[in-house]
């Protein structure tokens with residue numbers, strides 16, 4: 001029973017959530033769109049907490065290490081505040097290119113030309129590209145690493161540390177993610193779908209649930225891959241930078257999936273070898 005659940009878990013959760021989100025935005029008036037991510041994420045979090053107990057990847061990671069309260073505050077207060085502030089600041093910053101784009105291309109031109117699903121995929125891939133490089137820079141530039149190290153400081157990987165970020169780290173990465181969204185003048189429906197998708201896959205990157213995503217690990221950055229990004233060993237942690245997708249890691253040579261072993265220790269140990277990280281950052285250009 002557990003084996004079947006382990007294989008079905010990831011595709012079922014992602015597909016069912018996206019279909020439900022799409023149904024909600026068809027049924028609800030636009031002023032209610034803001035609650036769609038909440039409607040889906042709340043029951044999912046209950047499911048994740050249950051499954052972390054029922055089929056954990058590492059039982060020790062279910063023990064509170066004094067980090068739970070901080071993780072909750074950062075996940076539910078710091079991260080959403082940073083995302084909203086980031087969107088607001090980005091709107092101001094991009095006012096000139098955005099006006100030019102609006103005059104040159106009509107609003108929602110991607111959706112009207114390619115259809116909703118292709119528009120969603122295009123925006124997602126572009127947002128993931130911006131996020132990938134912002135994340136990779138955060139592991140390379142010492143000042144950015146100081147902020148980002150908060151996310152890596154946890155000694156376990158579980159559902160609540162998916163939102164464990166320094167405020168300015170969250171502000172920078174979420175701002176990077178929304179650059180294509182704002183420039184391309186997509187619809188509110190597409191923005192809600194993107195928020196739901198990145199929210200759910202963000203939790204699924206961190207959940208302490210033993211699941212098998214199989215070939216989906218070559219498309220999505222699942223917990224099977226992202227745990228290696230939290231490894232204490234830098235040779236392992238400087239991989240798998242994507243948010244929801246892993247395609248840019250595959251393209252830029254930072255994909256890591258050692259199938260035959262488990263992640264040993266997670267967290268940050270000692271000083272980071274920034275030279276090593278610089279070399280890693282430049283790897284695709286050497």
Ligand SMILES: [Zn+2]
Pocket residue numbers: 135139148151152229
């Ligand atoms: Zn990182």
